[in-house]
Every structure is written in C-alpha cells, then in structure tokens.
Amino acid sequence: MTDYIVRATAANNQIRAFAATTRELVEYARTIHNTSPVATAALGRLLTAGTMMGVMMKGEKDILTLQIKGSGPIGGIIVTANSKGAVKGYVHNPNVILPANQYGKFDVAGAIGAGMLTVIKDLGLKEPYVGQIELISGEIAEDLTYYFASSEQVPSSVALGVLMNKDNTVRHAGGFILQLLPQAEEEVIVKLEERIGQLEGITGLLDKGMTPEMILEHLIGDMGMEIMEKYPTAFECNCSKERVESAVVSVGKKEIQEMIDDNEPIEVNCHFCNKHYIFTVDELKNLLARADR
Structure with a gap:
C-alpha cells in the first residue's frame, strides 16, 4: 500500500485525526493532466484533502465534491472522492506558470486568486449537502480549516503539502486533518493549539520521509493516540x-x-x-x- 490514509483518535476520543501520503496519486494526476509545478501543487493539495474528507463519510455510495472557483489564472479546481479512498480531479488551466511566492514556495494562492470554495456531499438523500465559503487565502489548507469551523462547526487544523523534484515530478505529497470533537476539554484544546503552533510545516515532515502514522505520532502521540483504521487511496476515474x-x-x-x-x-x-x-x-x-x- 503506497498511498494510504490513517484514521486515529486521541485524548479519550476528544480528538479525531486523519493523515495521508498521496505521492503516487498526485504524480499520476500530474502525468495525465500534464500540469505545471504550481498547478500540480494546487491540484495535489485538493486531491489530498478530498481523499481524507471522503473517508470521513460513512455510506458506501457517498460522494464528496470539492470545487474551487477563483479569479486567478488557474481558473478553478474540481475534486471528487468516495468513502473508500478513491479520488479524481482536474484543474481548469493546467499550464499556469507563476514565479515562487515571497517564501520561495509555489504561489498556489496567486494561481487561485479570490473566489469560493464549495463542498458538496451526496449522501443518498433527496438533496445533497452544500457548504460554501469565500476563500480566505487560496492556499487551500487554510480555506478548508475555515470551512470546517464555519460550515460544519468543527474546530479543525488542515495541513496539505506537495514537494517537487527538479525534473518537476512529485517527490512527496500528503497532509493531515485534526479535529476537536464537541466534548473536548479546555486543557486538550490548549495543548493541541500549542502543538500545531510549533509545527514547522507539513512539507518539512514529508521531506523527512515521515509516514502518516509518524506524522500523527509527532502531533498527538503523547495524548493517548490510537490508530483506528488504514485505508488505501488512489486516483480512480469511473468514466466509461x-x-x-x-x-x-x-x-x-x-x-x-x-x-x-x-x-x-x-x-x-x-x-x-x-x-x-x-x-x-x-x-x-x-x-x-x-x-x-
């Protein structure tokens, strides 16, 4: 299992956590869409988020769609995932070329621009659930963090990263989602906030070769963490x-x-x-x- 997601709990079920390694599926997306480095980073981040959010759903036929529409040159990104770890997606303009941002990293925010994030969950009911927010940064992880807090009332921390090799292939990709559940005590909230505040960034952890289990151990290992499930994930399209x-x-x-x-x-x-x-x-x-x- 090269790409996979782990689901864990910590602090007596006051925290739920997901972490994923997605290098293979992001590299596959880069290959079939011939994406530029900044487009690979943007699509890779949303694919990684989509596959983790997909396995949060319980129904076998549940479908999640993440849609970003922005004023930037990339135009938009669409990702669809199911509850079994399959994910697919594309960017409207895969050939966007932009200089690095002030931190020397891919300017995903500049590629996306101002716009909206829409989350659609088709749970087999008469109407799908639709949540929508204005993008607060265009960096995707921060926007999803805001989405969880404002649309689902779940305090969360989302981190997503894509690292490229010099030949523009994908070196590492992955991320995590940490969520505080309603019964979370103040002490747990403060400790988790401090831990996240000290984090050097997800790309640093990925570049050290850390697995999803190691990333969660680094973040919440001393808070009674328990790995609950492990899911394979892959880029899969069901077209025919x-x-x-x-x-x-x-x-x-x-x-x-x-x-x-x-x-x-x-x-x-x-x-x-x-x-x-x-x-x-x-x-x-x-x-x-x-x-x-």
Whole structure:
C-alpha cells in the first residue's frame, strides 16, 4: 500500500485525526493532466484533502465534491472522492506558470486568486449537502480549516503539502486533518493549539520521509493516540463509454443531428482522467434514436 490514509483518535476520543501520503496519486494526476509545478501543487493539495474528507463519510455510495472557483489564472479546481479512498480531479488551466511566492514556495494562492470554495456531499438523500465559503487565502489548507469551523462547526487544523523534484515530478505529497470533537476539554484544546503552533510545516515532515502514522505520532502521540483504521487511496476515474454515451444523448436531438451532418467521428474527453472516447457517425445515429428532444 503506497498511498494510504490513517484514521486515529486521541485524548479519550476528544480528538479525531486523519493523515495521508498521496505521492503516487498526485504524480499520476500530474502525468495525465500534464500540469505545471504550481498547478500540480494546487491540484495535489485538493486531491489530498478530498481523499481524507471522503473517508470521513460513512455510506458506501457517498460522494464528496470539492470545487474551487477563483479569479486567478488557474481558473478553478474540481475534486471528487468516495468513502473508500478513491479520488479524481482536474484543474481548469493546467499550464499556469507563476514565479515562487515571497517564501520561495509555489504561489498556489496567486494561481487561485479570490473566489469560493464549495463542498458538496451526496449522501443518498433527496438533496445533497452544500457548504460554501469565500476563500480566505487560496492556499487551500487554510480555506478548508475555515470551512470546517464555519460550515460544519468543527474546530479543525488542515495541513496539505506537495514537494517537487527538479525534473518537476512529485517527490512527496500528503497532509493531515485534526479535529476537536464537541466534548473536548479546555486543557486538550490548549495543548493541541500549542502543538500545531510549533509545527514547522507539513512539507518539512514529508521531506523527512515521515509516514502518516509518524506524522500523527509527532502531533498527538503523547495524548493517548490510537490508530483506528488504514485505508488505501488512489486516483480512480469511473468514466466509461456507456457513461459518455449518456452525456452525448443528453445534449439533445438537434446537436446530435448536427454532429451526424458533419459526417465525421467525434471525440469526447473525460475532464477527470483525460481519456478519449471516439464515436463514429453510425454510433451517433444510434444515440440520436435514444435522444428525447
């Protein structure tokens, strides 16, 4: 299991914690989307957050979507995850090139700009849960920390990191989410705040080769931490020609007829995994018969 998430509790169930290592899946996303370094960092952070937030859901068919829309050159990022550790995502403009920020790090905030973060949870109910906040920094981890506090009323600390090699491949990726549960005592709150305040940054821990278990041990190991579960995580897309056929059918008879009149095969691209699906003119004629408008 190369990429995985651990779930833990500490301080007699007053703290719940998740930590993940996601180098493989972030590198895979970089490869299929051909992302620039700053786009890799932005997408990698949101993929890492998405996979940890996905396993927080309990239902087998629950789906989480994280959507960032910003004024910066990256345009936006969309990540979808399920409760089993599968995650997928893409950025609107994967070729963004920006100089490093004042700390010598990827300028993810500059790439995203001002905008909104939307969290959608499809839990199999009539309507999905939708939470939305204005981005407070565009650095993603800080924005999610604010989201948890304001939309879910769960005091949290989110840390996300992506480190690159000189050849622009992914060296390390991962992160953690620590959350205080409603019964948390003041002493535990103060201790956790102090511990997080002393942290040198998640990228420093990742660069030391620390595993998710080691990261949580470093943060809350002296607070009665207990590892509860370990989940594999991977970049997985559930697209198929059948799903794409349904999407083509949904555009309507007029548009499909225009495609047929062009007398050329069409190519449909999946945004999430960059797979290409070809439909011949004869296949389009079959889809036209299925279209209802």
